[in-house]
Amino acid sequence: MKYMLLIYASEAARAHMTPADYDAELQEYRAFGAEAAQRGVMVTGEALHPISTATTVRVRDGQALKTDGPFAETHEQLGGFYILDCRDLDEAIEMAAKIPGAKDGSIEIRPIVIFAQA
Amino acid sequence: MLSDLRTVIEEVFRLEHGRVIAALIRQLGDFTLAEDALQDAFLQALESWQTDGVPHNPAAWLTTVAKRRAVDKVRRQAAFARRQADLHALSQPEQPDPADEGDSEMLDTFPDERLKLMFTCCHPSLSLEAQIALTLRTLGGLSTAEIARAFLVPIPTMAQRLNRAKQKIQAAGIPYRVPPVADLPERLDALLHVLYLIFNEGYCATSGEALVRQALCQEAIRLCRVLISLLPPTALSAEAHGLLALMLLHDSRRAARTDANGDLVLLADQDRSAWNAELIAEGISILDEAFAMRKVGVYQVQAAISALHAEAPSADQTDWRQIAALYSVLMNLAPSMVVAVNHAVAVGMADSPQAGLALLYPLGAAATNYYPYHAACADLLRRSGQREASADAYGRALALCQNEAERAYFQRCLQALG
Numbered sequence: 001m002k003y004m005l006l007i008y009a010s011e012a013a014r015a016h017m018t019p020a021d022y023d024a025e026l027q028e029y030r031a032f033g034a035e036a037a038q039r040g041v042m043v044t045g046e047a048l049h050p051i052s053t054a055t056t057v058r059v060r061d062g063q064a065l066k067t068d069g070p071f072a073e074t075h076e077q078l079g080g081f082y083i084l085d086c087r088d089l090d091e092a093i094e095m096a097a098k099i100p101g102a103k104d105g106s107i108e109i110r111p112i113v114i115f116a117q118a
Numbered sequence: 119m120l121s122d123l124r125t126v127i128e129e130v131f132r133l134e135h136g137r138v139i140a141a142l143i144r145q146l147g148d149f150t151l152a153e154d155a156l157q158d159a160f161l162q163a164l165e166s167w168q169t170d171g172v173p174h175n176p177a178a179w180l181t182t183v184a185k186r187r188a189v190d191k192v193r194r195q196a197a198f199a200r201r202q203a204d205l206h207a208l209s210q211p212e213q214p215d216p217a218d219e220g221d222s223e224m225l226d227t228f229p230d231e232r233l234k235l236m237f238t239c240c241h242p243s244l245s246l247e248a249q250i251a252l253t254l255r256t257l258g259g260l261s262t263a264e265i266a267r268a269f270l271v272p273i274p275t276m277a278q279r280l281n282r283a284k285q286k287i288q289a290a291g292i293p294y295r296v297p298p299v300a301d302l303p304e305r306l307d308a309l310l311h312v313l314y315l316i317f318n319e320g321y322c323a324t325s326g327e328a329l330v331r332q333a334l335c336q337e338a339i340r341l342c343r344v345l346i347s348l349l350p351p352t353a354l355s356a357e358a359h360g361l362l363a364l365m366l367l368h369d370s371r372r373a374a375r376t377d378a379n380g381d382l383v384l385l386a387d388q389d390r391s392a393w394n395a396e397l398i399a400e401g402i403s404i405l406d407e408a409f410a411m412r413k414v415g416v417y418q419v420q421a422a423i424s425a426l427h428a429e430a431p432s433a434d435q436t437d438w439r440q441i442a443a444l445y446s447v448l449m450n451l452a453p454s455m456v457v458a459v460n461h462a463v464a465v466g467m468a469d470s471p472q473a474g475l476a477l478l479y480p481l482g483a484a485a486t487n488y489y490p491y492h493a494a495c496a497d498l499l500r501r502s503g504q505r506e507a508s509a510d511a512y513g514r515a516l517a518l519c520q521n522e523a524e525r526a527y528f529q530r531c532l533q534a535l536g
Contacts, residue, residue, distance in 0.1 A: 001291040003291075086291075087293075088291045088292070088293035089241075089243060089290050089291045089292045089293065090292075090293050090297070090301075092291070093243070109290075111289050111290045111291060113289075
């Protein structure tokens with residue numbers, strides 16, 4: 001089954017990271033990516049620029065309304081994601097616990113909908 | 119005649135529902151399909167058993183018929199091509215799961231899959247409420263209406279809660295298996311917690327229908343017995359034994375816990391001759407088995423405390439010294455306000471009221487809104503002859519307590535102080 005693992009963390013807290021912290025974290029993420037690939041569960045994964053770079057679009061009455069920032073202000077912000085193909089939820093939970101961001105943020109696991117072939 | 123048959127079928131339903139549904143879910147891979155098919159099979163039983171008599175193994179009969187119904191249903195509802203793979207799988211004889219070897223022996227004509235179902239129903243990604251409802255519905259075979267009544271929620275709310283849980287199991291890929299050894303202790307704790315909550319809901323609730331509440335207690339005890347029968351007899355199952363002992367010992371006081379008006383009677387005031395000696399003996403013997411497994415846990419310690427109360431010929435002859443020692447063990451295993459207050463009370467009874475009060479007072483700030491704390495202070499103050507301070511503490515307990523039986527008791531104590 002495919003799962004999307006959404007990585008949420010406080011951008012405010014992350015703003016205080018030193019370059020050394022940042023490098024160490026990058027190493028951890030590389031190691032996680034290698035482990036996921038080695039287990040054969042990795043589909044894809046990306047990191048996102050902070051919410052200050054976000055644009056939200058809503059179409060109302062045929063008009064595209066563009067606003068600066070994320071769709072909702074939250075305590076923790078979406079900072080990246082993985083899509084993993086796991087045996088079941090237990091394996092997805094096991095992998096989620098290994099994502100470096102789980103230590104100071106939260107990982108939300110969402111199963112991906114598979115639509116029947118038309 | 120027909121009513122006899124109904125009674126038989128209801129009995130079969132109650133006893134076999136969990137085992138049959140577990141086997142069906144395993145084979146069909148779908149909770150709702152399995153439940154619908156079993157419902158059909160029970161309707162069929164009402165007809166067939168009337169003419170042909172009750173089969174030798176009703177559970178196997180129901181499983182076979184339900185499986186056939188499910189195949190029919192899949193065939194009818196779905197485009198054949200899309201579901202061909204499912205049908206192919208269903209028409210194959212059941213392949214033993216290599217992962218199961220050694221832990222599930224074939225009983226009668228189908229394996230017992232209830233342990234897997236228990237772990238699925240009590241998966242940590244389901245809310246505790248959903249875990250409880252799903253366990254009662256699938257393993258206990260209680261109807262949605264019965265569960266709704268027991269938890270005082272409208273039937274549609276409970277139906278929705280169950281449906282959402284079943285959908286989540288399917289959509290999120292919650293596995294149907296016994297967890298790997300590394301996760302087993304933690305997952306087993308969660309399972310025991312659900313059984314304990316089911317029991318407590320039946321035992322402690324002062325509202326709701328008495329019969330439904332009793333059914334919850336019986337169900338929790340029955341499911342704990344099933345669980346123990348399915349676990350290897352190692353240290354792993356020590357706490358399952360402890361929980362069963364605890365529930366049996368509590369349940370032994372059922373008849374003495376309420377008076378003619380249905381009001382709660384406090385432990386010290388209960389008619390001990392009304393306690394069920396058979397349940398006490400069984401609880402103590404199961405607790406001995408648990409201790410022999412040499413893996414102490416909170417349920418075993420609580421059961422041991424309950425056993426000491428059960429063995430005391432009168433409230434005055436209670437072995438408070440031993441109870442105080444057990445509460446201090448419990449304080450190390452799982453410290454909480456409830457345990458701290460009970461520990462202080464036991465020390466107050468075993469040593470002196472002053473010794474108990476010395477343990478209670480440091481809790482004061484955190485316990486301001488916890489009425490058992492004030493009740494405990496009041497009792498120990500009264501025993502040490504401090505009438506005014508005792509009356510003050512009873513007053514505070516009265517102001518906070520919602521339970522009618524305990525309120526009445528505090529009133530009596532206040533009047534006795536003059």
